[in-house]
Amino acid sequence: MEYRPRLEQAQLLDAAWDHVQSVSYQVSARWLFYRLLQDGWLSAKSDYKRLISLLSKARKSFYKAWRPDTLADDTRAVDGAGQGYRDLDEWLEAVASGQVFSYVDRWQEQNYYVLVCFEAKAMAAQFDFYLPSWMPRVAFGGDVSIPAKWKIAKLLGWASDRYGLPTRLIYFGDLDPKGLLIPESARTDIETWLPSHVDFEYERAGLNEGDQDAYDIAENPERPGTYQWEALDDDTAGRLISGAVESYLDIEAGERCEAEDARRMTAFREWWTEHKPSAADLGL
DNA sequence: CATTTGCTTTCCCACGCATA
DNA sequence: TATGCGTGGGAAAGCAAATG
Numbered sequence: 001m002e003y004r005p006r007l008e009q010a011q012l013l014d015a016a017w018d019h020v021q022s023v024s025y026q027v028s029a030r031w032l033f034y035r036l037l038q039d040g041w042l043s044a045k046s047d048y049k050r051l052i053s054l055l056s057k058a059r060k061s062f063y064k065a066w067r068p069d070t071l072a073d074d075t076r077a078v079d080g081a082g083q084g085y086r087d088l089d090e091w092l093e094a095v096a097s098g099q100v101f102s103y104v105d106r107w108q109e110q111n112y113y114v115l116v117c118f119e120a121k122a123m124a125a126q127f128d129f130y131l132p133s134w135m136p137r138v139a140f141g142g143d144v145s146i147p148a149k150w151k152i153a154k155l156l157g158w159a160s161d162r163y164g165l166p167t168r169l170i171y172f173g174d175l176d177p178k179g180l181l182i183p184e185s186a187r188t189d190i191e192t193w194l195p196s197h198v199d200f201e202y203e204r205a206g207l208n209e210g211d212q213d214a215y216d217i218a219e220n221p222e223r224p225g226t227y228q229w230e231a232l233d234d235d236t237a238g239r240l241i242s243g244a245v246e247s248y249l250d251i252e253a254g255e256r257c258e259a260e261d262a263r264r265m266t267a268f269r270e271w272w273t274e275h276k277p278s279a280a281d282l283g284l
Numbered sequence: 285c286a287t288t289t290g291c292t293t294t295c296c297c298a299c300g301c302a303t304a
Numbered sequence: 305t306a307t308g309c310g311t312g313g314g315a316a317a318g319c320a321a322a323t324g
Contacts, residue, residue, distance in 0.1 A: 006303075006308065030293075050310070052294070057308090120316060142316035143295035178296090178315050185296055 003061035005054075012051075013058050015041055017065065026072035029055050059146050060189070068150035068193065103268075104261035106134035109253035112168050113159040114245065115152065117144075119173030119182055123229060127172075130241040132254050140173075144186050152186075153193035156200060166199035170244050175207035175217075176226035205244035207232075 005013060019035045020027060033051050036042050042051060058066040086105065107113060116137040118127060124139050131137060138144070138152060156167045169190070173179040187202045194200055211217065212227045215236045219227060232240070245251075 004304095004307085009309080048293095053310080056295075121318095140316090141294090142314095145294070174315095176315090181296070182315080 003057060003063050005057075005063070009054055012036070012041055013054065013063065013066070015039060016051075016055070020070060026070075028072050032071075056146065068146045068189075071147060103264050104257045106132075106254050106257045107159070107163050107165070109257065110163075110165060110250055112248040113156070113163055113165045114168045114170060114248050115156065116241075116245065117152075117169060117171050117183070117186070119179060119229065123172070126234075126237060127241065130238050131245065132249075132251060134254055134258070135245070135249070140182060140186065143182055146189070149186055149189045150193060153190045156190070157195050157198055160195075160198040160200075166201070168248050169200070169202045170248075171202065171204045172206050172229060172241070172244075173204075174226065174228050175209065175212060176228075179207070179226075179229075203244070206240045 015036060016032050019032055029052055032055070033042065033048055036051065037047075042048075055066075055071065057063070059068050059070055114135060116127065116131060116135060117140055118124075118137070119140050119142070121139045121141050127137055127139075136155065138148065140148075152169075156169070159165065160167050169187070171183040173182060183202070183204060191200065191202075207217070207227055207229055212219075215232060217227045217231045229237070
């Protein structure tokens with residue numbers, strides 16, 4: 001099932017690759033389009049969609065040196081939350097490289113590593129409110145980009161190795177054909193790119209068939225028979241989010257970690273104040 | 285001046301046609 | 305004939321132009 005483009009597409013991809021290599025930062029598909037337009041590889045406006053499909057194909061099939069993270073996606077953030085340090089040594093190493101944000105690793109007392117994903121960016125504030133701050137989350141923004149899916153697979157693989165925990169992806173989105181399709185296509189790629197030893201399961205926590213009656217959700221007037229996540233009242237949304245998350249996470253353990261983190265940081269600060277070396281001690 | 289509408293970007297899938 | 309290619313349709317979001 002190896003991707004073998006025909007001559008013309010292969011040449012186009014090679015030309016695109018040269019442009020990718022020509023700069024020392026990650027470029028977007030759009031940028032590539034204009035470069036190739038300039039070169040005369042493309043002309044019509046409809047060529048844009050053609051190029052996008054081709055670039056998707058190349059990145060997802062690992063054609064030559066193309067990889068899912070070859071092109072940039074600056075609009076979606078994928079990063080771990082709740083990460084900390086195993087011990088003072090590891091922490092001091094991070095201090096040295098200027099990446100410290102906390103000390104105690106929130107995941108050390110959990111039974112699962114959980115990532116929450118949701119369909120629309122418009123939902124972000126609500127999830128920020130109902131999820132513990134130490135939980136990683138990704139707003140898909142419709143169909144999620146290839147680089148974002150790649151980062152998610154990397155994050156889950158990394159977490160699985162570091163914590164030795166089974167990983168779970170909990171998804172929330174609209175109850176309509178597209179809302180069902182978005183996470184399924186994302187899940188397929190993420191599962192494909194996950195190392196085989198990673199214990200991974202996906203759960204769609206809402207909106208699911210039947211929720212519209214269970215929670216008395218108003219129909220989307222623009223498309224009968226479909227239901228928007230935003231139509232949920234705040235209380236119900238909060239219960240759905242918290243309920244799904246609490247079936248995997250020990251929230252109190254997470255809170256204990258947060259408290260412990262604060263305690264250790266305070267203790268360290270006190271110690272540091274007392275033992276702080278002078279600039280002369282450090283030979284500065 | 286605020287809201288609505290339209291356009292653009294990026295992704296996916298389905299389908300029919302072309303080709304090595 | 306299996307695989308590659310191109311098109312059309314659809315969703316979310318951000319921005320700009322049009323509208324009330």
